[in-house]
Amino acid sequence: MKHSKPTERTKVKVVLPGDTVSLDVTTPGITLGPGLIQAGDSISCTKAGFLVRSGSIYWVENDQKRYIPETGEHVVGRISGKGGEFYRVDIGSAHQAILPFLAFENATKKNRPNLNIGDLIYARVALANKDMDPELQCLNPMNNKADGFGKLEGGMVLKCSLRYCQRLLTQETDICKLLGQVLQFEVSIGMNGRVWLSSDTIKHISLVYNVLKQAEALNNSECKALVNKLAV
Amino acid sequence: MVKELELSTNEKELIISGLKEGIRLDGRGIDDFRSLKITLGPEYGRSEVKLGDTKVLAKVSCEVARPYPDRPNEGMLTLNTELSPMAFAGLEPGRPSEEEVLVSRILEKAIKINRAVDVEGLCIVANELAWSIHVDVHFLDNDGNIIDAACIAAISALSHFRRPDVTVIGEDVTIHPVDQRNPVPLSIHHTPICVTFAFFENGDLWVVDPSLKEEQIRRGDMIIAINNHKEICVLSKAGGLPLEMLTIIQCSKLAASKVDWVREKIQDAIANAAEVEKRKTLREIIIDD
Numbered sequence: 379m380k381h382s383k384p385t386e387r388t389k390v391k392v393v394l395p396g397d398t399v400s401l402d403v404t405t406p407g408i409t410l411g412p413g414l415i416q417a418g419d420s421i422s423c424t425k426a427g428f429l430v431r432s433g434s435i436y437w438v439e440n441d442q443k444r445y446i447p448e449t450g451e452h453v454v455g456r457i458s459g460k461g462g463e464f465y466r467v468d469i470g471s472a473h474q475a476i477l478p479f480l481a482f483e484n485a486t487k488k489n490r491p492n493l494n495i496g497d498l499i500y501a502r503v504a505l506a507n508k509d510m511d512p513e514l515q516c517l518n519p520m521n522n523k524a525d526g527f528g529k530l531e532g533g534m535v536l537k538c539s540l541r542y543c544q545r546l547l548t549q550e551t552d553i554c555k556l557l558g559q560v561l562q563f564e565v566s567i568g569m570n571g572r573v574w575l576s577s578d579t580i581k582h583i584s585l586v587y588n589v590l591k592q593a594e595a596l597n598n599s600e601c602k603a604l605v606n607k608l609a610v
Numbered sequence: 611m612v613k614e615l616e617l618s619t620n621e622k623e624l625i626i627s628g629l630k631e632g633i634r635l636d637g638r639g640i641d642d643f644r645s646l647k648i649t650l651g652p653e654y655g656r657s658e659v660k661l662g663d664t665k666v667l668a669k670v671s672c673e674v675a676r677p678y679p680d681r682p683n684e685g686m687l688t689l690n691t692e693l694s695p696m697a698f699a700g701l702e703p704g705r706p707s708e709e710e711v712l713v714s715r716i717l718e719k720a721i722k723i724n725r726a727v728d729v730e731g732l733c734i735v736a737n738e739l740a741w742s743i744h745v746d747v748h749f750l751d752n753d754g755n756i757i758d759a760a761c762i763a764a765i766s767a768l769s770h771f772r773r774p775d776v777t778v779i780g781e782d783v784t785i786h787p788v789d790q791r792n793p794v795p796l797s798i799h800h801t802p803i804c805v806t807f808a809f810f811e812n813g814d815l816w817v818v819d820p821s822l823k824e825e826q827i828r829r830g831d832m833i834i835a836i837n838n839h840k841e842i843c844v845l846s847k848a849g850g851l852p853l854e855m856l857t858i859i860q861c862s863k864l865a866a867s868k869v870d871w872v873r874e875k876i877q878d879a880i881a882n883a884a885e886v887e888k889r890k891t892l893r894e895i896i897i898d899d
Contacts, residue, residue: 456616456618458616494619496616496617496618496619496622497618497619497620498618498619498620530620531620532620532623532624533620533624534620534621534624534635535618535620535621574620580624580627580628580631580633581633583624584628584633584634584635584636584637585637587635588635588636588637
């Protein structure tokens with residue numbers, strides 16, 4: 379799924395938890411994103427970071443690593459257990475997610491998916507309720523097809539901040555594109571701070587792993603320099 | 611508390627097959643350490659060690675205390691290792707974990723039991739007064755091999771530490787404040803440095819300085835501490851795979867060369883810190899004038 383590029387993002391200021399933000403709640407179309415809560419007429423922050431604005435949408439951005447599941451987001455998870463009707467999946471959230479056997483393409487009561495503990499999967503968060511364990515599915519609800527979801531074969535997982543995953547997806551950090559001009563590789567970016575990557579040889583996998591790891595702290599021109607150094 | 615994540619099958623397979631080809635995930639060879647950075651100062655006895663992404667801080671402090679009755683002419687050396695959830699996400703707060711006990715035991719064996727620091731020199735008046743030296747080791751970030759990093763931090767902090775000077779005339783003991791008389795370094799007999807090896811599969815595959823991912827899938831480990839006289843001070847092999855004699859000899863030879871490299875780094879750091887200190891005092895003299 380391609381995420382649409384947000385229009386003109388501006389960093390308003392640095393905020394700390396408990397800070398009140400002087401925004402008018404009555405503004406038509408005003409939307410509060412993660413890190414902001416409304417209490418009566420005032421808006422306060424629950425996270426430390428940058429207050430970011432895009433149009434009339436406001437949210438707080440930081441290099442958080444703890445994943446809070448949100449319906450519709452794509453995640454990379456590791457099968458950590460097996461129940462009678464579902465798998466337990468570790469997606470880096472406070473509670474383990476469940477993945478029902480029936481949430482796969484062409485799955486029936488008889489035709490079960492074959493996954494083992496320790497396997498990696500790419501899935502979509504089907505249900506995220508703060509009082510329940512999150513639920514995953516390995517199919518696209520629009521057409522009931524696998525659409526790239528499912529077991530991930532081979533490769534390596536990079537753990538990074540949630541923000542870096544967003545940057546990779548929106549190509550704000552276009553390291554994937556730059557690196558793709560030098561060598562071939564595959565990535566599945568989860569919104570939960572896990573990036574699965576694979577390539578043809580172990581050497582290439584380790585190279586991609588290290589480049590993506592380093593690029594978290596680099597800006598685009600530095601990324602370009604890094605890839606140029608590799609290309610030579 | 612969330613338990614420390616286990617690795618996925620994909621990652622395990624990749625690391626093992628990489629090791630078979632002699633490739634490690636971070637690009638180094640199987641007998642390479644990660645980059646090592648030692649920062650000493652600004653105060654005496656403070657050492658910050660960065661071994662790859664593993665980060666350890668050691669701080670040495672001293673106080674005057676009464677020596678133990680059974681060792682009336684010796685000072686005290688205490689090592690304190692603190693594992694916090696900051697670096698170990700799976701840590702259960704409250705009681706010491708197995709890892710914590712292991713780290714503190716190894717450090718104690720390497721530094722205290724081996725008498726790396728001259729404790730007799732810490733005695734001021736027999737049976738009455740002696741210096742008690744504390745080494746506090748804090749783990750700030752864990753990316754594997756915390757033992758080597760902690761050992762390097764503790765040794766470099768002890769070598770860098772200065773205690774206030776003392777004069778004893780008859781019964782009178784004077785402890786000179788640091789600003790009146792130059793503090794004196796501890797006398798250090800030898801400097802044991804730990805080198806950790808991790809073994810995989812059936813023991814044919816091994817690496818030095820394992821990263822966290824490698825530690826999670828290792829099937830055995832061995833820690834060798836060697837001092838500046840090329841003597842093996844500690845060899846710890848706590849369970850895990852049985853090893854061939856040849857492997858142990860091979861590892862100890864490699865450990866000896868790694869220890870030399872680490873010692874050079876420590877000496878560089880000490881020289882650097884001395885240089886900074888010298889410039890600081892020069893500046894102070896100029897300002898005073």
